[in-house]
Amino acid sequence: MRNDDPGRSRDKSDDEQWDEFVKAVAAEQEAERRAAEPQPKRVWPRNAAMALGAAALTLLGVELLQSSADTTAPPAPAAPPAAAPVAALTPTAAAAGTPASAAAEHPPIPLDQVFPAEVKTASGGVYTRVASAVLPSCTERDSVAPALIAMIKAGKGCVAEQVALYKDAQDDQFNLALFTMKDPLDAFDLVTGLSRDFEDFEVAAQAPPPASGLRTLPPDSGMVQAFGSGGRGMVAALGQWADGRATDRQQLVDRLTPLQDAVAKTVFAYESTL
Numbered sequence: 001m002r003n004d005d006p007g008r009s010r011d012k013s014d015d016e017q018w019d020e021f022v023k024a025v026a027a028e029q030e031a032e033r034r035a036a037e038p039q040p041k042r043v044w045p046r047n048a049a050m051a052l053g054a055a056a057l058t059l060l061g062v063e064l065l066q067s068s069a070d071t072t073a074p075p076a077p078a079a080p081p082a083a084a085p086v087a088a089l090t091p092t093a094a095a096a097g098t099p100a101s102a103a104a105e106h107p108p109i110p111l112d113q114v115f116p117a118e119v120k121t122a123s124g125g126v127y128t129r130v131a132s133a134v135l136p137s138c139t140e141r142d143s144v145a146p147a148l149i150a151m152i153k154a155g156k157g158c159v160a161e162q163v164a165l166y167k168d169a170q171d172d173q174f175n176l177a178l179f180t181m182k183d184p185l186d187a188f189d190l191v192t193g194l195s196r197d198f199e200d201f202e203v204a205a206q207a208p209p210p211a212s213g214l215r216t217l218p219p220d221s222g223m224v225q226a227f228g229s230g231g232r233g234m235v236a237a238l239g240q241w242a243d244g245r246a247t248d249r250q251q252l253v254d255r256l257t258p259l260q261d262a263v264a265k266t267v268f269a270y271e272s273t274l
Contacts, residue, residue: 106159106274107159108160108162108180109162109180109267113266114164114263114267115129117129119166119262121258122258123258125169127259128166128167130164130167130208130209130212130214131165131209131212133163134162135161137158138152138159138160138161139152143163143177143206144202144204145204147200148190148202148203155182155186155189155190156186159180159181160179161179167214168255171215172240173208173214174255174256175205175239176263177235178233178235180232181233181234184231187230187232188234190227190229191234194227203238214242215244217240224237224239225237226260228260228264233271235263235264237260240252
């Protein structure tokens with residue numbers, strides 16, 4: 001008996017079978033369309049404590065900067081991430097003690113040494129420290145995202161994470177986070193891993209202390225990001241305009257560079273003595 005024989009017993013009518021076929025084709029086309037679309041990036045919610053973001057380090061010639069060929073109207077970067085709520089950091093060096101996890105024979109560079117109250121450039125520019133602190137660990141979920149936590153844990157260990165927020169005369173915000181690893185190779189590996197995607201912010205950028213006078217920037221503010229390593233030190237870098245605009249990013253990189261260079265020289269000199 002042929003399949004189209006009217007006498008053949010069928011569980012479903014021709015109309016029902018046709019409807020199911022149309023739905024199956026539509027579902028397959030929708031799945032293919034979704035697979036072809038770029039997936040949205042994770043957005044890390046911003047916190048209202050001190051900015052814990054980071055600034056760049058260029059030790060050993062490693063410098064990776066996010067910039068745009070068109071400095072007047074570059075595409076807006078992904079929303080800067082930040083962490084779940086944490087206690088506000090004091091705008092002084094009160095938390096400058098070395099964490100208990102630090103190796104006694106090779107402690108991290110002292111907080112006031114790596115992040116002085118002022119950084120003056122040869123051109124006359126001045127960066128003023130707003131706040132600084134040593135965090136309880138290098139894998140605090142309030143300041144480090146899961147991917148970076150995983151990379152740190154995959155290595156031989158981290159001695160300390162030290163953070164600071166600076167401002168320039170125009171109140172642009174520059175955040176630095178120094179991770180001192182136990183093995184210099186781990187510091188370099190962190191730079192390699194983080195530099196694969198300059199729009200994936202793995203170090204938190206948070207709001208300044210209320211008494212600083214700086215504006216708390218919204219999550220969609222423009223940002224430049226960079227990473228570098230020297231000795232055991234890995235520094236992640238964030239720079240933001242005072243008004244949070246997403247344009248003129250190369251100029252923002254140019255303002256970040258003198259500060260990062262000063263930190264780079266200090267860390268490199270310290271690491272060279274170990």
